[in-house]
Amino acid sequence: MAGEIGHVTIDPCDELCGCGNHGCMETVATDVALCRAVSRCYGTSLDVDELVRLVRSGEIHPDEEIRATIEYLSIAISMVINIFNPSSVFVRGKMLGAQENLFQQLLHLVRQRTLAAPLADCRVHHASVTKLQGAVAGIVMHLANALAPTFS
Template sequence: MSYAIGVDIGGTKIAIAIVDKSGKLLEQEVIPTDVDILPENMIHRINESISTIIDHAGIALKEIDGIGIGSPGPLDSKSGIITCPPNLKNWIDVPIVKEIGTYFGLPVTLENDANAAAVAEKWLGAAKECVDFAYVTISTGIGAGFYVDGKLLSGSRGNAGDIGHAVVDPSYGQCSCGQYGCLEYIASGTAIARRGSKIKGKELTTKQIFSLFHEGDEHITTYIHDVFQKIGVACVSIINTLDPEKIVIGGGVSKVGDPLFQAVTDYVRQNALNPAGRRTPVVPATLDQNAGVIGAAALCYNI
């Protein structure tokens, strides 16, 4: 039996797991992302965690095919470098593939985290039967992974699918990237917490804001429905551009459930250009929070 290590790097936590060729997680560990320490120190913690789960699983290093890493972009997947992710403020031109590969003596692959999650949904999840589909993750940030003609669309450096910085409504103000009205600035979990707190005049989490939405709070409900519409705008742009069979939405914000999927589906049915495109299914991801780490491991299996 052979195995792969998946590493899913996020702005608040890093998931690390051993995954076999059937997609089963054998061992998993989650460590907090400390953005206040040097990236090399954080990578040292990742290496220690990988070593720990290998020991716990009782697997020999020679049984591991490789290590796959899913990271927020921008990055350069071909050079193995994380270049400048907005949610990892100190991670500038970090040669993560070299640092982890040298430590373990194993092949290491780097991919955008949304692309890695798309690989997982293609392998085991909601897009198993699809040749052309889009996976959209809406969490701390927003990104997407695209399959076109059965192949992952990565771009020249691995940054294809960064739809979080597509402009959907400039009236919302200036995003950290410098543009006005980016989707991520409006509809990410971070954005919902920020604007919802402003609406209510007190500090609230995204989860608390969605609780107010489910309770029918008038001002929050109006705002969240506008968020759903902006996600619908993004989905229509994907449909008009790439003509996918299906759009799969994952990430923490997708846990709000049916209200999101119904609103986005309604918007697509009304506004996609092609009548056939208006029937594009918009569905929840099925691998939940494990999509990133499973997809990262799957990079080693050439799924």
């Protein structure tokens, strides 16, 4: 379970998480979290595909909910970069397709929150593949960086 930041408490007064605590990262910084917040706001039950479609078509404007979710996500990414100093971070989320430049907005927030030295060593990627593909790509990249011979 090492590295499971989804259950780091970010807001102890927020939603009950499946793990039994309140306000875990995954209750505030994920597609599911955004869907819950927007569904509550509009009195309906949306999945992330519906949410993205409605936002992109201009039928709903959950700007505050998107801003809050992206901000929490930036906190999670910054925390990972500050703690682990990775060379790459892969960010995956269908919500990032809801508005133009949302990933760029996320990167802006990450830059504001992350220490300069680890940020300089890290590249944040917008992963558009499945979770499993992203995990495999991350492992391969890490192994290549850690084990591959260098040529200088």
